[in-house]
Amino acid sequence: MTRCAVFGTGSWGTAFSMVLADAGCRVTMWGRRAALVDTLNATHENPDYLPGVRLPDAVTATADPAEAARDAEFTVLAVPAQTLRGNLERWAPLLDAGTVLVSLMKGVELGTTRRMSEVIEEVVAKEGAGAAGVRGRVAVLTGPNLAREIAARQPAAAVVACADEAVARRLQTACHTPYFRPYTNTDVVGCELGGAVKNVIGLAVGIADGMGLGDNAKASLITRGLAETARLGSVLGADPRTFAGLAGMGDLVATCSSPLSRNHTFGTNLGRGMTLAETIAATKQTAEGVKSCESVLDLARRHAVDMPITETVVSIVHDGKPPLVALKELMSRSAKAEGH
Template sequence: MLVSLMKGVELGSAMRMSEVIEDVTEVGADRVAVVTGPNLAREIAARMPAAAVVACTDEAVARRLQAACHTPYFRPYTNTDVIGCELGGAVKNVIGLAVGIADGMGLGDNAKGSLITRGLAETTRLGVALGADPLTFSGLAGLGDLVATCSSPLSRNHTFGTNLGRGMTLEETIAATQQTAEGVKSCESVLDLARRHEVDMPITETVFEIVHEGKPPVVAVKELMSRSAKPERR
């Protein structure tokens, strides 16, 4: 059994992390498991209560890993939807950057709630296009991880975004951030994956424009808010 704790999409190939493992090791998907969810490392290290998802296409493998890592403070659930679980963990880093930028700009809690909700919607759209179960995104690997990332000062992506929203350049923000903010690179690879499958992800695209194309956050927010109106379930 091989266990992935990585949350991201590979640049260039647009492969999920379990797919990278399968490609490099030449093992079947039924031997690769993914552990994901609202798992801020410092809290888990302090043995604070947390839940997670153990995902594998082979449910027996998922249950075996579940039993191995179940503790009084760490409660894992199983899921066979590896695609949905991995996408939830990858895209939430990008949405975490967006929420951090909004917080840094002082845009308020309405903006934060809107970004989290619409961010979850575009994550779900991408997941469904790739064959994921949409219900996965309402669980720990989707909404749970997203809320933790977008609301905690322990979130590297949220902190990184906050510094950008306060007016720091990308270089200044990287220098001030001593840990890796996965969303900085993930926004590029997630957007690539979305375009390959013709999925509209405006928040992800906006984050990419701010981080990699130098678009001022004030301009990016104005453009995002002025997009054409449409029904919510799209």
């Protein structure tokens, strides 16, 4: 039976642990809170993030990272994007050489503008015993994967991206179930950018919803948001076809249209007039786009890529600009051809 470690006991880490177990793997989750770990083992339920959902018997939990990592063929990282580096610096020496490192995170690191796979490669190459050939062992799982729906075993598809196609196929097999259908891809850059930027566009569409704007406005934000993502991806060497697939349009549609999306909900509260502090206080889980919008914009500026929707989101979320003022400024930009 394939051994998997899942570092993180949030909603997505928990739901993906279920997927792995349903696909025939034995899963050990790591959690930082001993009380939650004890509850997971005693009740096979995660009451903090997926209440009412029973976990398979093949899923257990521990607060000891060494125990979680031991003999794992796949090591899944499911912590908030901005905490990855600090956590992984502690975990890397514990990881088995040759383990496949799987990122579930959708963000860009503040300050460095590194994608999550780049952070993993950098840290493991420096701290880990199995540093040789680490790039070919880093995989990304992304797509329209709302955790609550997957925990209910509703049908979903995803993309497994890795520079080494054989590794991608191994992970594909490890998480393929009757309700979860993964596809492979070697375009790690495009898949990660699609996942990171869609959170920012999800905030924008949520703000539009909160302001009471119509479907025309939301459809325009989604479409032009995808254009921003593709522009950035082109400069960074992504395959443009990726953005028409599950990691691009698929994930964007799910995030921008579902009330289960944390980023959409966060944006909706801002659009309704709540302050940033009030919205953060009302949000129980991490909305990655809130921090990543700054790092995505920083990445775009470093490469001279125009991303006006992302810039507008940053001005609302972090600069305190009223959404109505930001909307007027966005709509008053000079007209141009659609392909630009």
